[in-house]
Amino acid sequence: xxxxxxxxGNVIDNxxxxxxxxxxxxxxxxxxxxxxxxxxxxxxxxxxxxIATRMTEGRRITDGPMLDVVTMVYGGLVNKQVVAQLQxxxxxxxxxxxxxxxxxxATKRPVREIDYGFAGDITQVDAARLLAFLNTGLTPVLAPxxxxxxxxxxxxxxxxxxxxxxVALARQGAEVRLIYCFEKPGVLLNPDDDGSVIAxxxxxxxxxxxxxxxxxxxxxxxLDNAFAALAQGVAEVRIIHADNITTGxxxxxxx
Amino acid sequence: xxxxxxxxGNVIDNxxxxxxxxxxxxxxxxxxxxxxxxxxxxxxxxxxxxIATRMTEGRRITDGPMLDVVTMVYGGLVNKQVVAQLQxxxxxxxxxxxxxxxxxxATKRPVREIDYGFAGDITQVDAARLLAFLNTGLTPVLAPxxxxxxxxxxxxxxxxxxxxxxVALARQGAEVRLIYCFEKPGVLLNPDDDGSVIAxxxxxxxxxxxxxxxxxxxxxxxLDNAFAALAQGVAEVRIIHADNITTGxxxxxxx
Numbered sequence: 178x179x180x181x182x183x184x185x186g187n188v189i190d191n192x193x194x195x196x197x198x199x200x201x202x203x204x205x206x207x208x209x210x211x212x213x214x215x216x217x218x219x220x221x222x223x224x225x226x227x228i229a230t231r232m233t234e235g236r237r238i239t240d241g242p243m244l245d246v247v248t249m250v251y252g253g254l255v256n257k258q259v260v261a262q263l264q265x266x267x268x269x270x271x272x273x274x275x276x277x278x279x280x281x282x283a284t285k286r287p288v289r290e291i292d293y294g295f296a297g298d299i300t301q302v303d304a305a306r307l308l309a310f311l312n313t314g315l316t317p318v319l320a321p322x323x324x325x326x327x328x329x330x331x332x333x334x335x336x337x338x339x340x341x342x343x344v345a346l347a348r349q350g351a352e353v354r355l356i357y358c359f360e361k362p363g364v365l366l367n368p369d370d371d372g373s374v375i376a377x378x379x380x381x382x383x384x385x386x387x388x389x390x391x392x393x394x395x396x397x398x399x400l401d402n403a404f405a406a407l408a409q410g411v412a413e414v415r416i417i418h419a420d421n422i423t424t425g426x427x428x429x430x431x432x
Numbered sequence: 433x434x435x436x437x438x439x440x441g442n443v444i445d446n447x448x449x450x451x452x453x454x455x456x457x458x459x460x461x462x463x464x465x466x467x468x469x470x471x472x473x474x475x476x477x478x479x480x481x482x483i484a485t486r487m488t489e490g491r492r493i494t495d496g497p498m499l500d501v502v503t504m505v506y507g508g509l510v511n512k513q514v515v516a517q518l519q520x521x522x523x524x525x526x527x528x529x530x531x532x533x534x535x536x537x538a539t540k541r542p543v544r545e546i547d548y549g550f551a552g553d554i555t556q557v558d559a560a561r562l563l564a565f566l567n568t569g570l571t572p573v574l575a576p577x578x579x580x581x582x583x584x585x586x587x588x589x590x591x592x593x594x595x596x597x598x599v600a601l602a603r604q605g606a607e608v609r610l611i612y613c614f615e616k617p618g619v620l621l622n623p624d625d626d627g628s629v630i631a632x633x634x635x636x637x638x639x640x641x642x643x644x645x646x647x648x649x650x651x652x653x654x655l656d657n658a659f660a661a662l663a664q665g666v667a668e669v670r671i672i673h674a675d676n677i678t679t680g681x682x683x684x685x686x687x
Contacts, residue, residue: 222504226480245509249477253508254500257577257585261531265583271533276516278526278570313564315533322512328520330512 178352178412179208179311183339185359186214188419189255196262198358198419203266205422207354208311211270212319212339213259219250234394239294239332247332248274248322256320263316271315275299275323276330278306281338283323283331297323297331299338302345340402340411347410355411357399358419363427364400368393379431380404403430433607433667434463434566438594440614441469443674444510453613453674454514458521460677462609463566466525467574467594468514474505489649494549494587502587503529503577511575518571526570530554530578531585533561536593538578538586552578552586554593557600595657595666602665610666612654613674618682619655623648634686635659658685 182202188194202211219237220230223246231238239247256272263270275281275297283297310317319342321335336357343355363374378386383400386392392400403414407430417427437457443449457466474492475485478501486493494502511527518525530536530552538552565572574597576590591612598610618629633641638655641647647655658669662685672682 222481225482226477248512249504249508251508252512253504253506257503257507257529257531260529261579261585262583264531264534264579265581269534270531272529272531274512274515274527276512276519276525276527279519279524309568324516324519326520328516330516 178354179210179346180205180354180356181210181212181339181343181346182356182358182422183212183335184214184419185357186216186335187360188358189213189216190218194360194419195259198422199259199262200266201420201422203263203268210307210311210317210319210342211259211263212335212342213251213255213321214335215247215251215255215321218254219247222246222250233291233293236293236296236334237332238292239296241295244295244330244332248330251320252322256318260318263318268316269314270318271310272318272320274320274330275333275338279303280306280317280319281323281333281341282326283333284325285329285331295329295331297325297333299323299333299341302341304342304345304349304351307342307346308349308351334398336399336402340406343406343411344409347412353411354413354415355403355406356414356422356425357403357416358422359416360419362418362421364392364396364416366391375428377429377431400430407432433609434465434601435460435609435611436465436467436594436598436601437611437613437677438467438590439469439674440612441471441590442615443613444468444471445473449615449674450514451517453677454517455521456675456677458518458523465562465566465572465574465597466514466518467590467597468506468510468576469590470502470506470510470576473509474502477501477505488546488548491548491551491589492587493547494551496550499550499585499587503585506575507577511573515573518573523571524569525573526565527573527575529575529585530588530593534558535561535572535574536578536588536596537581538588539580540584540586550584550586552580552588554578554588554596557596559597559600559604559606562597562601563604563606589653591654591657595661598661598666599664602667608666609668609670610658610661611669611677611680612658612671613677614671615674617673617676619647619651619671621646630683632684632686655685662687
């Protein structure tokens with residue numbers, strides 16, 4: 178079993194929570210891949226550098242200067258701090274962007290109603306290379322950045338990277354578990370009540386939850402990604418609190 | 433033959449020169465490893481972020497905020513831009529800091545007369561892992577950063593990384609060529625005359641050049657590193673202009 182684990186930006190923003198999570202992640206026995214979000218450091222760094230942050234529907238508009246900032250912060254600061262901490266916990270981590278070893282290729286998102294700038298839509302994941310890294314004892318740590326084949330780096334959603342990697346590995350015949358870790362205990366019936374975790378969701382129930390407006394806007398892309406991964410051969414998807422990586426307690430998605 | 437090539441920060445600062453160099457580097461037939469310096473972007477970024485740059489004898493003093501800056505700029509921006517460009521030139525590059533895959537382990541430099549802060553002195557290079565990357569068609573691209581075994585990232589001189597990597601590979605039985613590329617045509621007899629390139633230097637001649645004060649201060653650590661590498665089994669060392677990577681024309685060091 179290979180675990181593809183995504184750790185959200187809100188956890189990354191909290192050094193103590195990140196440290197706890199990485200210690201637990203390092204202890205997982207399976208082959209594993211970590212995908213990390215960016216957190217607020219990119220926005221804060223951009224602000225200090227005098228670069229305005231523009232968001233549309235929770236997604237960052239990535240112009241040229243902002244691409245440099247996310248490349249510095251996601252690909253440099255966050256990725257290397259995570260890698261170095263994992264090494265200290267005995268996990269032989271290898272930090273990667275999509276450009277490294279051509280692991281994740283993307284194309285610049287076409288401009289339709291919104292120009293997202295240098296945002297990447299994934300076209301290919303080199304799952305054979307990821308498996309080769311795993312087979313030589315390495316734990317890939319993916320930053321939310323990809324590149325096209327012409328040398329252009331692209332900002333890319335970490336949830337999407339995690340599901341695309343999980344699907345590509347499953348297509349290679351691997352048994353894959355996809356785990357989204359964040360600062361909440363799971364998908365909640367009531368966003369203000371951490372006790373309202375939904376233990377299990379199947380596609381029909383998900384459709385109903387969406388129709389009833391129960392699922393929050395920010396959660397919809399994550400769940401869409403997750404159900405798409407299940408439909409494409411990923412064995413198991415969980416959405417859980419970052420503190421629960423060893424138990425897996427939270428929300429389980431089923432086909 | 434494995435080529436370990438170091439490209440200097442002054443070349444990295446010039447996008448057109450960098451692009452030319454990377455195109456030539458990508459075309460080299462040998463197995464190859466690239467080590468890049470930092471350039472002025474770290475200093476410029478630090479300045480914009482309100483972080484003071486302190487230098488002593490050409491070396492950066494790396495306090496905590498400056499470590500974050502160099503991790504962002506060297507490990508993120510520069511490394512990933514170089515990797516993405518090499519991919520566009522058909523070279524399957526893999527960006528690494530010393531923390532990644534525990535490739536280069538270091539310890540924080542002890543405080544003696546000068547406190548260099550988070551500066552790393554290399555203790556080990558995992559040459560077997562570098563060879564494994566090369567043997568699977570990858571070209572490692574090393575940023576001038578290392579880590580200790582406790583999760584601490586450390587700023588580390590790129591010339592030293594290049595010579596340490598070359599020596600470690602030679603110890604594994606590989607035939608290794610070490611090439612320092614920069615913005616000058618080689619080691620100069622007269623620093624103001626680019627026509628005064630010294631074609632060949634052996635240790636005795638180097639001692640004489642140093643005694644005569646011919647070798648510039650900035651060049652001494654590079655040449656010390658280079659002769660140490662030759663003494664420890666590296667087959668060949670050259671110091672050349674970044675435009676001459678395919679011909680190797682410049683200064684050749686001999687035992």
